[in-house]
Amino acid sequence: MLKGQRILLVLFLTVNLLGQSHGQGSAGTNGDAELRYLVDIPTAGMLQKGSIVLDVDFYQEGGVLLGVSLGVLDRLSFGISYGGSKLIGADKANMNSVPGVNIKIRVIEESVVLPAIAIGFDSQGRDGYIKDLSRYVIKSPGFYAVTSRNYLLLGFLSIHGGVNYSLERSDDDKDVNIFAGIEKTLGPTVSIMLEYNLASNDSHAKAIGKGRGYLNAGLRWSVGSGLTLGVNLKDIIRNGTDVNVGNRTVRIEFVKAL
Numbered sequence: 001m002l003k004g005q006r007i008l009l010v011l012f013l014t015v016n017l018l019g020q021s022h023g024q025g026s027a028g029t030n031g032d033a034e035l036r037y038l039v040d041i042p043t044a045g046m047l048q049k050g051s052i053v054l055d056v057d058f059y060q061e062g063g064v065l066l067g068v069s070l071g072v073l074d075r076l077s078f079g080i081s082y083g084g085s086k087l088i089g090a091d092k093a094n095m096n097s098v099p100g101v102n103i104k105i106r107v108i109e110e111s112v113v114l115p116a117i118a119i120g121f122d123s124q125g126r127d128g129y130i131k132d133l134s135r136y137v138i139k140s141p142g143f144y145a146v147t148s149r150n151y152l153l154l155g156f157l158s159i160h161g162g163v164n165y166s167l168e169r170s171d172d173d174k175d176v177n178i179f180a181g182i183e184k185t186l187g188p189t190v191s192i193m194l195e196y197n198l199a200s201n202d203s204h205a206k207a208i209g210k211g212r213g214y215l216n217a218g219l220r221w222s223v224g225s226g227l228t229l230g231v232n233l234k235d236i237i238r239n240g241t242d243v244n245v246g247n248r249t250v251r252i253e254f255v256k257a258l
Helices: 003-016
Strands: 051-059 061-071 076-085 100-108 114-122 124-132 134-140 144-151 158-166 175-184 190-196 214-224 227-234 249-256
Touching: 051 076, 051 124, 061 100, 061 124, 076 124
Parallel strands: none
Antiparallel strands: 051 061, 051 249, 061 076, 076 100, 100 114, 114 144, 124 134, 144 158, 158 175, 175 190, 190 214, 214 227, 227 249
């Protein structure tokens, strides 16, 4: 077994050997775990203290990204992630250069007057690592600040927005980026979401996109026992150079209480 594949196995076993399942999941009006990401962009949602979560993303070219995060405190979480492309199939696996790390702190709780506000750092990019360019296809957020607000509207409507500064700057693009998105519950166990990543930090001469930013949509279903399944349609407006319709990806989230 290759080194990268061993790391993935350790992350997977860490969650499955610890604790009990959390409950409903993170989708729908009955969701009891806060939404931490829409499709790619972070929200101000947090893990509960003492909860551990396994996130698995399946993306194009046989790619798999596995992450484990821990709710250290109600306002503090920490996690690591690792993955690679061509893990599914007969080709030689193309593993990420290093594991990703993330930390999030919620500095303001949501109230009648104020939205929830969180700050954090996340070095994990998306959709595969490009070794020749020393970057991910979708750059990692790096340092970020995000705000989230929830409203009662035929269930729940959540609005999210923030800024980030990625440390992936081999293309000499050092701009601050902006992102925003919404989530709408559809009954007790299903949510839909839409997000837009301006990708202003990936718009210089060495950019791999077309300068349109990334528009992504997702569907989440809380199966129960802490398990939430998701499907995504990414890059709907075809910012990427090799996209005809959109990147179809799958996400699995499994939350357990320690």
